[in-house]
Amino acid sequence: MRTASTSSTVRALMASTRSSCVRFVAVLPRQIINASLIGYDIYLYGGQVTWKNEHREELLFVSSKAIFKPPKAIRGGITICFPQFGSGALDRHGFARNRFWSIDNDPPPFPTNTTNKAFIDLILKQSEEDAKIWPHRYEFRLRITLGPGGDLMLTSRIRNTNTDGKSFTFTFAYHTHLYVTDISEVRVEGLETLDYLDNLKDRERFTEQGDAITFESEVDKIYLSTPTKIAILDHERKRTFVLRKDGLPDAVVWNPWDKKAKAMPDFGDDDYMHMLCVEAACVEKPITLKPGEEWKGRQELSVVPSSYCSGQLDPRRALSV
C-alpha cells in the first residue's frame, strides 16, 4: 500500500490465504489516520474489497455462508461487475468478479486534490481464455483508496487497448453490499421520484412514488440518472452511509428478502435482514470506448452519524455531510 505522496509510509500489507483466495489486509499508516485499525481487505480473486471501521466492525456485509473459494465471487463486500451487469451474452455480472487480479507495485499517479491517502492498484487484462468469450484487449485499473477519515473510494479506469481498431461496449457496477442493522429500519434518500427499471419485472420502467424508500419485501431496481450523492440511513444504529459517485449515472438497489435468501447456497437464511445493496452503476446506457480511449468511474463511501429529529430522520442533513 502506498500513499499518494510517497511509498515510504508503507506500514502494513500482509498477504494471507483463506482457502484459495489470496487476501491482503491493508492497514493505514498511523501518521495518516489516528485509528490505525480502520482498513480494508482486498481479495485478488475478483478484486473484491471489504471495509472495517475503527472497532474492526465490518461496514460492508459479508454473508454468513460466504464461500472464499473460486470459481464463484465472494457473497459480500464490493464486487466488480464488468463487462456486463446482470444477465446477457456473458455469465451474470461479467467475468471480472471471477478472475484473479494482480497488484501494480508501481502505479502511475492519478490527479487528486487530497494528498493524504493510502491506496493500492489492482489490474485486470485480457486473458487467452477470456478472448474467446469477449474478444477485446483492455486494461482495467482498480484503485482502492482509504481516505484520512476512513472513507473507502474505488476508482476504475478502463482503457481500450485493442490493436485491431475495434471499439468495445460494456456495462458496469460496483456491487456494494452494505451492512445494515435491520433492513426494516433502513431508508434510502436521493432516489425518490426517479425512474427505475424493475429487475423483478423484466426491466420494465416505472417511476418511484412517495417520498421515502424503505424496505418490506424483495427489491431489485436500477434507478436511472441518479444524483451523485445517495444516503442510506440505518435508523437502528443511527448511522448513515453516504455514497458519492462519478461517471456512473445509475444506482442499483437490491435485497433478496427471505424466500430468495433461502434459495441462495452462499447466503444465510436471515442475512437479508442485515444487507442492502446500493450500487453505483452504468447499465441503461452502455459505455463504448474506441481504441486508446479510457473511461473512469468512481464510488466513494463514508459513514456519518444520522441526524435524528423528533422521530424523523432529516435527509437534508444526511445529504449535506
Ligand code: TA6
Ligand atoms: O445487483 C443486483 C443483482 O443483479 C440482482 O439481480 C441479484 O440477483 C444480485 O445482483 C446477485 O447476483 P448474483 O449473480 O451475485 O447472485
